[in-house]
Amino acid sequence: MKTLIGILALTLTPTLALAESHGGTGDPDAGEKVFRKCKACHAIGEGAENKVGPELNGIVGRQVGHEPDFSYSDAMKAKGADGTVWDAESLMAFLEKPKDYVPGTKMAFAGLRKEEERADVVAYLATFPAPAE
Template sequence: MIKTVLGATLATLLPLMALADSHAMEGDAEAGEKVFRKCKACHAVGEGAENKVGPMLNNIVGRQMASVEGFDYSKALGAMGEAGEVWTPEAMDAFLTKPRDYAKGTKMAFPGLRKDDDRADVIAYLMTFSDEGS
């Protein structure tokens, strides 16, 4: 009886939790363009984007970590890339929350974006420069 009730409760809650997660990752690309101004000193996107202090971010969504040609990544991100880790929206959200906590030893000095909406908006904006987002 308890297993049946628990199973039914989980069967109801799990789809709702997944729906909540998917909505949490939805952002406003237009608002993200404004938030991205904080990133522009080190990163470029769009036509003709090149590496700066940080790598260019075109096609970052779905790309293997530490894989931009010609950019010298930190050992931390390099190891993640060698392990086959990919920049998913969820990974980007975790990294942008506090980069040095996500990848101990990263060269990225940016402290992170505290607001969930700011991170979701920046990710939505970056997706406009991604094969995955077009």
């Protein structure tokens, strides 16, 4: 039994480390399913428009609080003013506990507790580049 636990620990440790740094380990298809929790407030994909939250095309790589035509909270604007960009690491932290990552955010969502779900959503979001202008 100890051997099996040791083997599992050695097998899972690299996977967990990659998920923490989000080295592309998320599953976009699974992320699409998890994203259903976000659809009440956010749109993504062709024709997406701002809702209660900003549309999320091109979110990966975008400076925080910089979606045109969206009225962000002062807290979110301040987070972006310090140069923070939505990359895998920042999205993972925000999606875990939005109000901890950006105290004062208007986002009412409590967060995604499961790291795998967060990684999957980030992978899904990454499949939607910003529209060409």
